Amino acid sequence: MDAPIPLEQVLRADTVARQISVGIPAVRSISDHRFPFTPEGAGMLVDKGFCVRMESGAAAHIHYGDDAYARHGVEICTRSETLGADIVVCLGQLDTLDARMVKRGALLLTMVRSAVKDREALAILLRRHVIALGLENLTDAGGNRPFADIIHEIDGRAAMAVASSLLADAVHGKGILLGGVAGVVPCEVTITGSDVAACAAARTALGLGAIVRMFDNNVYKLREALSVLGSGVIGSTMHRKVFDSALASADIVIVTDTEPAVTLTSDRVNMMKRGVICFDLTSEPGRAFPSMPHVDLDLAAPSDTDPSEPVRLCYVNAANTVPRTMAMALSNTFLALLDDLIVCDGVANALKLNKSLRRAAFLFLGKCVNPAVAHLLGVRCVDINLFLQFS
Numbered sequence: 472m473d474a475p476i477p478l479e480q481v482l483r484a485d486t487v488a489r490q491i492s493v494g495i496p497a498v499r500s501i502s503d504h505r506f507p508f509t510p511e512g513a514g515m516l517v518d519k520g521f522c523v524r525m526e527s528g529a530a531a532h533i534h535y536g537d538d539a540y541a542r543h544g545v546e547i548c549t550r551s552e553t554l555g556a557d558i559v560v561c562l563g564q565l566d567t568l569d570a571r572m573v574k575r576g577a578l579l580l581t582m583v584r585s586a587v588k589d590r591e592a593l594a595i596l597l598r599r600h601v602i603a604l605g606l607e608n609l610t611d612a613g614g615n616r617p618f619a620d621i622i623h624e625i626d627g628r629a630a631m632a633v634a635s636s637l638l639a640d641a642v643h644g645k646g647i648l649l650g651g652v653a654g655v656v657p658c659e660v661t662i663t664g665s666d667v668a669a670c671a672a673a674r675t676a677l678g679l680g681a682i683v684r685m686f687d688n689n690v691y692k693l694r695e696a697l698s699v700l701g702s703g704v705i706g707s708t709m710h711r712k713v714f715d716s717a718l719a720s721a722d723i724v725i726v727t728d729t730e731p732a733v734t735l736t737s738d739r740v741n742m743m744k745r746g747v748i749c750f751d752l753t754s755e756p757g758r759a760f761p762s763m764p765h766v767d768l769d770l771a772a773p774s775d776t777d778p779s780e781p782v783r784l785c786y787v788n789a790a791n792t793v794p795r796t797m798a799m800a801l802s803n804t805f806l807a808l809l810d811d812l813i814v815c816d817g818v819a820n821a822l823k824l825n826k827s828l829r830r831a832a833f834l835f836l837g838k839c840v841n842p843a844v845a846h847l848l849g850v851r852c853v854d855i856n857l858f859l860q861f862s
Contacts, residue, residue: 492522493809494548494556497529498563503585504532504794505562505622505801512802514543516809524548524556533795558812560805562606564588570595576836578818579603580808583833584754587847594848596834602818603834605841607754609808610827617807620667621800622790623752627671627727629796630750630789631660633768634723635679637748645746649722650680657681661717663709664727665689665696668752672725677703684717687729709733718742724749726759737762740783749785756787768792823859 493516495508506529508516516523523545527537537547553559554572564585565573570592573579579586579596583605586593596603606618635649638658651657660676662669665687676683677700684705687693697706707713718724718735719742726733732753740762743749751759763785790797811828812821822828822835833841838853845852 490520490522491558491813492524492556494553494559495523495525495529496550496553496559496561496569497526498561499566500563500585503563503788504791506530506533506794506798507560507562507580507805508802509533509795509798510535510539510543510545512798512806513540513545515802515806517544519806519810519813521809522546522556524553526550526553529553530798533798558809561585562801565592565596567592567595570599573599573601575599575601577601578812579834580606580805582607583841583844586833587844590847593834593844597837597839597848597850600837601834602822602832602836604828604831605833606831608833609831612827617804618801621804622797623666623668623727624671625790625793625797625800626752627668627673627725627789628675629793630668630725630752630786631672631675631679631723633786633789633792634660634748634750638722645722648680649676658722659684659717659720660723660725661686661721662725662727663687663733664729665692665706666727666729669725669727670696670700672727672750672752673700673704676723677701681723684721686714686717689730715739715742719744721747723747725752726750727752728754733759735760743783745783747783749783750789751785751787752789757785760785819859822855829855829859 498504498506513523525540525545525547527547541547551572554569555574558578559573560580562582562585566589573596579601581603586603609618610616637644638647638649649658657680659682662673662685665685669685673683673685685696686707686709688708690708693706697704718739724747740760749760749763751757753759757765763783766784766786768786768788768791811825812818822832832855833844835855835858838858839845839848839850840853840855842852
């Protein structure tokens with residue numbers, strides 16, 4: 472009988488996948504209360520296999536305690552532990568101390584407008600080879616901007632809700648209803664632009680019964696907005712006489728992003744009603760009404776002015792009056808974004824495969840890949856497409 476012949480046997484090697492950590496630090500800026508996740512949204516990240524760390528007390532301004540997040544599997548940590556995660560989600564400004572705590576080579580999901588406020592912190596992030604994505608520049612396959620559009624829509628709706636409340640205030644406002652009643656003419660709302668924020672404001676104003684006029688020199692965008700909003704909105708290009716007439720009779724004026732940008736100088740402001748309520752919903756709050764006093768709705772209550780002497784005021788940061796709504800809306804979008812990172816097996820691969828992610832990047836592994844940010848830092852801008860091709 473032949474002796475048994477030893478054969479090779481495949482040895483199974485078990486590998487343990489490293490869990491990706493997501494850090495959610497508190498936003499320390501007093502003028503920005505945007506928060507990225509509700510407890511349910513953070514819990515869904517945990518269910519997908521992420522290790523979610525949140526700074527203690529970070530969600531207090533959206534009226535959620537640490538316990539609500541802990542019940543969904545979120546680890547309540549110190550600020551340094553959240554900033555040391557593989558992926559850091561922070562919609563507010565990071566200072567230099569925060570930047571030094573961000574893990575080398577980590578992914579930072581933030582807003583470019585917040586990131587560029589502290590040039591020194593931005594330079595530290597560059598030296599630490601952080602990959603930073605500006606969420607407002609992120610687009611999807613259809614060319615839509617999921618994060619920017621959500622913020623703009625909330626901006627428009629919140630602006631009209633605040634304006635309605637200010638008008639109805641019998642002490643500091645006019646004590647009138649936005650939509651009027653039978654026998655009483657409704658208030659007039661003048662909106663410049665026809666983007667997401669403008670359409671959201673117009674739709675809300677129409678629902679409250681106001682007379683709405685929308686102005687935009689981009690006839691194609693204006694036509695598209697009017698077809699969505701219906702015949703209740705009066706649309707026009709910015710013909711000087713027509714526009715000035717609308718400004719003079721408006722109770723509420725809302726300026727959104729247009730091309731070119733609209734700036735209402737003192738001569739046009741002076742023709743408006745005393746006590747007119749103005750909102751600057753542009754990407755550069757304060758630019759649209761340079762001669763007006765500005766009220767940051769995230770910092771101040773309605774102005775305590777003498778009702779017999781109404782003044783013209785410009786309000787900014789309307790969306791920050793409803794931070795919980797913002798968190799609920801952003802949670803869904805963040806889940807979709809982080810899903811893409813999982814599918815692509817890493818940030819570098821996701822950037823190679825996803826053109827919209829590349830457009831949103833402004834820092835990449837020690838290189839500045841956004842011309843405006845590079846100019847601010849005084850460094851050379853690198854084309855991220857070439858960088859990824861040869862990396």
